[in-house]
Amino acid sequence: MHFSIGILTLSDKGARGEREDESGRIIGEMVASLGEIRRYEVIPDDEERIVEVLVEWSDRDCLDLILTTGGTGLTQRDITPQATARVLDYEVPGMAEAMRAASLAKTPHAMLSRALAGVRRQTLIVNLPGSPKGVRENLEVVLPALPHGLAKLKGDPSDCAR
Numbered sequence: 001m002h003f004s005i006g007i008l009t010l011s012d013k014g015a016r017g018e019r020e021d022e023s024g025r026i027i028g029e030m031v032a033s034l035g036e037i038r039r040y041e042v043i044p045d046d047e048e049r050i051v052e053v054l055v056e057w058s059d060r061d062c063l064d065l066i067l068t069t070g071g072t073g074l075t076q077r078d079i080t081p082q083a084t085a086r087v088l089d090y091e092v093p094g095m096a097e098a099m100r101a102a103s104l105a106k107t108p109h110a111m112l113s114r115a116l117a118g119v120r121r122q123t124l125i126v127n128l129p130g131s132p133k134g135v136r137e138n139l140e141v142v143l144p145a146l147p148h149g150l151a152k153l154k155g156d157p158s159d160c161a162r
């Protein structure tokens with residue numbers, strides 16, 4: 001089954017063009033076999049803007065999957081989990097737990113990620129950390145479960161013309 005995917009990079013430096021979005025590129029490569037990258041944006045760590053994009057990509061664009069990278073840490077500018085929580089109908093805690101558990105085996109810094117995963121209407125939203133290493137190591141944990149999970153979601157009744 002082929003899925004529609006959005007990649008949302010949350011980065012003040014990236015949004016200012018001060019840094020290439022290597023992590024967004026890595027995500028695109030890792031999910032290429034899952035479907036089509038239908039949306040991609042690099043935006044600042046601005047909570048209202050993140051909420052707006054997540055709602056748009058889910059409710060208007062009916063994406064099957066949105067992967068965010070960045071802004072899941074401890075600083076005041078790290079607000080991706082807060083924005084994500086505001087748009088979710090319900091969380092899928094097992095995915096975030098699995099990512100942190102597997103990551104802890106690699107780095108104690110993994111406990112610093114407040115990443116969330118959950119569903120809005122028929123869209124699965126998964127937060128990933130910002131570093132390329134963090135993205136790779138967390139995405140490889142959830143990737144095997146995505147085809148089944150996304151297929152189940154796609155089977156739900158939806159007013160999304162997709």
Ligand SMILES: Nc1ncnc2c1ncn2[C@@H]1O[C@H](COP(=O)(O)OP(=O)(O)OP(=O)(O)O)[C@@H](O)[C@H]1O
Nearest residue numbers: 009010011012013014021022023069070071130131
């Ligand atoms: N180690 C890194 N190497 C390359 N790019 C990185 C690295 N860490 C973060 N990034 C980029 O910054 C984005 C945001 O990640 P994160 O929030 O961890 O970094 P940040 O330094 O707080 O970002 P910013 O200050 O730009 O908001 C990532 O999606 C990625 O594009």
Ligand SMILES: Nc1nc2c(c(=O)[nH]1)N[C@H]1C(S)=C(S)[C@@H](COP(=O)(O)O)O[C@H]1N2
Nearest residue numbers: 070071072073103109110113129130134137
């Ligand atoms: N697997 C894995 N998880 C990881 C990391 C990593 O390098 N590998 N980085 C950690 C670090 S250093 C931080 S600060 C948190 C939050 O990262 P973010 O602020 O870039 O979202 O993710 C953590 N999770």
